[in-house]
Amino acid sequence: MSNDTFKALLLEQNAEGKTLANIKQLTQSDLPDEEVLVAVDYSSLNYKDGLAVTGTGKVVLSWPLVPGIDLAGRVVESRSDAFKPGDAVVLTGWGVGERFWGGYAQLQRVKPEWLVPLPDGMTARQAMAIGTAGFTAMLCVMALEAGGVTPDQGPVVVTGAAGGVGSVAVALLARAGYQVTAVTGRESTHAYLRELGASEIISRDEMQQPSRPLEKQRWAGAVDTVGGPILARVLAEAHYGATIAACGLAGGYQLPTSVMPFILRNVRLQGVDSVMCPLAQRQVAWQRLGRDLPAQVLEGMIEEVVLEGVPEKAAQILKGQVQGRVVVNLQD
Known part of the structure; x- marks a missing residue:
């Protein structure tokens, strides 16, 4: 320049x-x-x-x-x-x-x-390794916390787990003590996701299968970066009182589900937007990212x-x- x-x-x-x-x-x-x-x-x-x-x-x-x-x-x-x-x-x-x-x-x-x-101690390179994707992931984690999801309630699932939002969400949740199940369509990412802290990995194909309105309860919470049929299955498999943070639509903007998970299982579907997020919430999220996401994990x-x-x-x-x-x- x-x-x-x-x-x-x-x-x-x-x-x-x-x-x-x-x-x-x-x-x-x-x-x-x-x-x-x-x-x-x-x-x-x-x-x-x-x-x-x-x-x-x-x-x-x-x-x-x-x-x-x-x-x-x-x-x-x-x-x-x-x-x-x-x-x-x-x-x-x-x-x-x-x-x-x-x-x-x-x-x-x-x-x-x-x-x-x-944030103090964070470099510009680290901030951009976080970027909108990591910032969105933190907002999703904060949404789960606001919904009352705690590590002792059971597994939390992250869809699109090897992508930018998913990777940071897996790392943040695992570091906070949650049992994280990662959904991915690429077997080549399994070792990477386990290094980030995923305790279980399931295939995208499994989660894309059409679901009944209610399925066996599996998830205390979820970070969904995909939308579409995968989000519908996550909702159908949610625990009673679960919170699902939805932030992406790479798998489609339509949601083939019913009101049954929301009414019969008291499930909360929390949309997460990072574009117009208020300044006060932004500052909290960035300070937490500086505190909760180790530099060595980010570098990986x-x-x-x-x-x-x-x-x-x-x-x-x-x-x-x-x-x-x-x-x-x-x-x-």
Whole structure:
């Protein structure tokens, strides 16, 4: 990055409406007119980023756009009293990387209310190894706790367990003393999931089988990153009084179930949104991530790429070929 230009991944549309993703040299005059200028050290690759970069689905709402729903770095300039130059910050959500320019740029201007101070002892790289996926996982764990799910009540199941949200959820729950059952469609991830703390692994195929309205009770709680038939089965197999935290729909947005688990077993289905999560809850979640997720566990989830490697990884994450968390290094 020179004094005058910096590198960014820019999404544009051609005349046929196809998404074009190219590395461009930009200047500060190209950036949005927001109050805080951040030198971005790291970003990350989430499923939603994969959709945006590949042009799959209607994720991008403003053209042209720098994607990347996460970023972590240092404040360079600030017109806000909330931050000063040199402050280490992290940003997830708020429509960044969808409606507003995001983290796949070495410099970015953002609103101060989108930023959270980087927790003490956490590096920008670690923050992006967590990113939206890990932040969402913590919100799911907090939802289970709010629902009264405790480790002595029985197993907690995590669907899509080898993905970004699932990996962090498995690690957080296992460290908190829960017996974690991981659902995955890839046998190659079994050793990885056991290292994160999964005590049992079951196949995605088993959980995709159509369920009756009520099945044998198996789960005290769940973190579901998938939706669709798998979530329907998790609900049918939930214990009396269970809480299910649902945060994803990679397996479909429809839910083929009935009201029976909710009425006859007092099951709570708690939706979890990380995009518009209030600031106070964000701060609690990030502080807990800094405390509850050991650095060595986090390091074991990381695959690092440079900005030029993002398009290829974006295609892979949509095919379910990415394990753990992809961190994007923007310092080169």
